[in-house]
Structures are given as C-alpha cells and as structure tokens.
Ligand SMILES: Nc1ncnc2c1ncn2[C@@H]1O[C@H](COP(=O)(O)OP(=O)(O)O)[C@@H](O)[C@H]1O
C-alpha cells in the first residue's frame with residue numbers, strides 16, 4: 093500500500109496510547125559538534141515536536157558538514173552511570189538509540205534496556221557512514237543485531253539493512269522491502285525502511301510489521317544538499333510522536349511531514365559548505381515571503397528558459413543583430429534602473445541598506461558605460477528605447493514614487509532572475525568552446541553579483557516583514573510585474589526584429 097504522509101491510518105486496536113502531554117524522551121547517541129546529527133539533532137527534533145529531550149552520550153565525534161574526522165569513545169562504565177542517573181530519577185516515555193560506538197557500549201545499553209524496559213524504544217542502527225565506510229567492527233555489528241529484537245521500531249537505511257541481514261545492500265526498492273519484511277518477521281519487531289539513499293524517484297519509506305502488509309509513505313525527493321542527520325532527526329521525531337499518540341502509522345506520518353519541510357528549508361540555515369543540516373525549528377521561523385514569491389513566478393522562470401533568445405544564447409546560435417539589440421536596450425534600461433536603485437538608497441531605513449543600493453546604482457552606470465565602450469562598439473544597434481524597455485523602466489519609476497518596500501520588491505527580479513539565468517546558462521556555456529557570447533555570459537555568472545543578489549533578497553524579505561498585509565500584497569504585485577517584464581525583455585529582440593523562431 094502506498095499512501096501520502098498525510099493519509100496514514102490513525103490509531104489501531106493494538107496500539108496503546110501513552111497520552112503524555114509533554115513526552116519525556118531520552119536519546120542515547122553520539123555527539124555531532126556541528127549540530128546536524130547525533131544528540132544535537134535528536135534534542136532539536138524532540139523539542140520541535142513538543143517533547144522534553146534528554147541525552148546520554150555514547151561517543152564524541154569530531155565532524156562537520158563534510159564528514160567525520162575522529163571518534164572518541166568514553167569508558168562504557170560512564171555511559172552506564174549516565175543511564176543509571178536518569179532512570180534513578182526520571183520516568184521516560186520513549187528512548188531513541190543512535191550511534192553506539194562499540195560492543196561494550198552496546199552491552200551497557202542492552203543491559204539497561206532489559207532492566208528498565210522504557211515504553212517506546214526506537215533504534216536507529218547507525219552502522220554505515222554517508223561515505224559508505226562501516227562504523228562498527230564485526231563484534232559490534234553482531235552485538236547490534238542482538239539489540240534489534242529489544243526495539244519497538246528499528247530504522248535502517250538501505251546499506252544498514254544489508255549489514256543487519258548479513259547480505260549485500262539491496263539493489264532496488266522492491267528488494268529492500270522484501271529484505272526489511274524478512275528482518276521484521278525474523279526479529280518480531282517493526283522495521284522502518286528508509287529510502288533516502290535511492291538515487292531517483294520519490295523520498296520513500298516503508299513500515300514493515302510482522303505478518304502485515306507494508307505501508308509505504310512517500311513525498312517528493314527534494315533537490316538539496318541539506319540532508320545531514322536526516323536519519324537521526326527522523327527516528328527521534330518518530331519516538332517523540334509515538335510517545336505522545338501511541339500510533340505508529342500516525343507517528344510516521346507526522347514525523348515524515350515535519351522532516352520533509354525541515355529538509356526543504358535546511359538551506360536557510362546557511363551552515364557549512366558540505367551536506368548541511370535540516371531546519372528542525374522551521375515551524376518557529378516563518379518562511380521568508382521572498383521564497384513564496386520565487387515559487388509563484390515559476391511559470392515565468394520556465395518561460396524565460398524556453399525563450400528562443402535564451403536558448404540561442406546558450407547554444408551560441410543567437411543571431412548577432414538580436415544580441416546587439418538586447419545589449420543596446422540593456423544599456424538604456426540600466427540607466428533607468430540606476431535611478432530606481434538610487435531612490436531605494438534614499439528611502440532606505442538604515443545605512444547598510446542605503447550603502448548597498450547606492451553601490452548598486454553606481455555599478456549600473458559603470459556597466460552601462462562598459463557596454464558602450466566594449467560590446468556596443470563592436471555590435472552597433474539602434475540606441476532608441478524599445479517598447480518593453482520603456483514599460484519596464486516606467487514600472488520602476490512608478491515604484492520609485494511608492495514606499496521603500498514596494499520599490500525594493502520591484503527592483504529585485506532584475507538581480508534575482510539575472511543571477512539565476514546566469515547559473516542556468518553556465519553549464520551550456522562550458523560545453524561550447526569557443527562560445528561566441530562566452531565572455532558576455534561569464535559576466536552573468538559573476539560571484540560578486542550572486543552575493544549582491546542574496547543581499548537584495550534579504551533586504552526585500554526584511555522590508556516585507558515590517559509592512560502590513562496590504563502593502564505586502566503591493567510588494568508582490570511589483571515583484572510579479574517586474575518578473576514579467578524580465579521575460580518580455582529577453583524576448584524583445586525577437587519581437588522587435590521580427591525573427592520569430594530565430595536563435596534555435
Ligand atoms: N532529498 C531528500 N528529499 C526528501 N526527503 C529525503 C531526502 N533525503 C532523505 N530524505 C528522507 O530523510 C529520511 C532519512 O532517510 P535516509 O537518508 O535514507 O536515512 P539516513 O540519514 O539514516 O541515511 C527518510 O524519510 C528519507 O526519505
């Protein structure tokens with residue numbers, strides 16, 4: 093059975109609700125100083141889902157978003173002391189178990205579980221690093237296999253499932269589900285098979301319960317590098333939900349839905365240059381309105397990439413008169429755009445924003461002069477203002493008579509779409525050597541411009557956060573109209589020179 097995360101079954105007769113208002117959840121796991129995985133991820137996940145989090149540390153790692161550099165395992169006796177201190181004093185509603193560094197550590201955890209038998213035990217069998225390296229020696233792997241039947245839920249990813257079953261990693265989803273069902277039946281426990289490691293298709297997981305049909309949950313696979321600690325976060329989230337509602341299907345659905353948005357919004361955290369963390373507390377941080385605008389202009393973005401002008405530019409087949417027309421209009425446009433940016437500088441609420449827009453205004457004049465000095469000398473074209481250029485500049489000048497917030501929204505698409513088109517074209521530019529428009533395309537992908545774009549987006553989001561709903565709507569309208577003018581601007585050479593279909 094395949095269901096969306098939101099449509100999973102509610103409580104079944106065999107599930108017993110714990111019905112605790114704030115569930116008390118203990119994570120027994122390793123420390124990740126970069127905060128994306130291990131106990132740090134567990135505590136954030138537990139808190140984000142409304143639990144009270146505790147942590148008994150099994151190992152200290154030295155790692156960041158690029159990988160694990162070293163592992164230090166404190167004496168197993170000290171882990172026993174941590175667990176004893178907790179169970180001597182605190183009633184637990186669930187335990188989540190993550191990285192267990194060696195067989196001695198696993199022995200301590202096994203003995204403690206047998207003695208105290210917490211109501212919910214979720215075991216994330218951390219055995220294989222993202223790099224594919226085995227994290228446990230053979231003795232520890234055996235000890236971990238023996239721990240599986242003590243868990244209410246075990247959550248292997250594909251490589252870990254293979255190791256638990258002493259078989260090769262399953263090659264596809266169907267084989268993985270079969271293997272996970274065998275594990276569930278053999279150990280008489282629930283298995284949550286995680287499909288994040290599959291290279292294509294949706295982000296799919298399956299809950300296997302002995303003697304029952306598999307329940308598959310899937311959500312779209314996100315194109316992101318923010319996947320560090322997804323397994324830790326997922327298992328801690330499921331443990332928390334299960335302690336609260338006592339229904340495995342519902343807990344899986346809740347945790348999956350929460351994790352999906354956490355993965356989607358991980359990039360907002362700007363942590364590290366490798367595989368970044370997920371945004372555990374996304375529900376506390378409203379999405380910047382600029383992200384919503386960007387999503388809403390998706391049809392415009394798709395339209396831009398389909399334009400004969402852009403396709404011809406990428407392929408190097410764009411007729412030169414169209415390129416010259418575009419450059420001449422760009423020079424005209426930049427002059428008007430510079431005035432709008434200067435006005436944004438004048439209206440800016442602080443000196444940082446004032447200086448930013450003033451620098452942008454000056455840059456436009458420099459680029460305009462440069463266009464005349466270099467390209468337009470070699471590619472002469474009519475200097476008269478075209479109809480699209482006029483409409484677009486008029487829009488910016490009208491916004492200049494409005495508020496700072498509306499003006500910033502109006503000038504934003506020129507930064508954002510230009511920088512985005514630059515990245516989109518960079519790949520095809522590198523395939524053609526020499527590329528007739530190569531030198532010019534390189535200016536599109538300029539890193540300083542990309543940084544300025546990020547800054548402009550942030551200032552627009554800040555402005556949007558300070559205005560009321562009516563003005564935010566005006567900001568959106570100004571942003572949307574400017575985005576449409578960007579599309580028309582790229583299409584203007586074809587329309588003006590009457591060469592429909594050229595550039596292909
Ligand atoms: N790119 C992605 N988009 C959406 N969900 C993902 C993505 N990568 C992983 N997930 C989800 O994160 C959870 C953890 O999966 P996985 O990466 O397989 O585990 P682990 O982190 O233990 O290796 C799963 O629910 C999986 O579907």
Ligand SMILES: Cc1ncc(COP(=O)(O)OP(=O)(O)O)c(N)n1
Pocket residue numbers: 121122123124129130131153190191218221222319320321322323324325
């Ligand atoms: C201390 C520590 N524990 C576990 C992991 C592995 O994290 P996980 O969520 O299983 O997955 P990836 O980060 O490999 O996607 C870790 N890195 N550190």
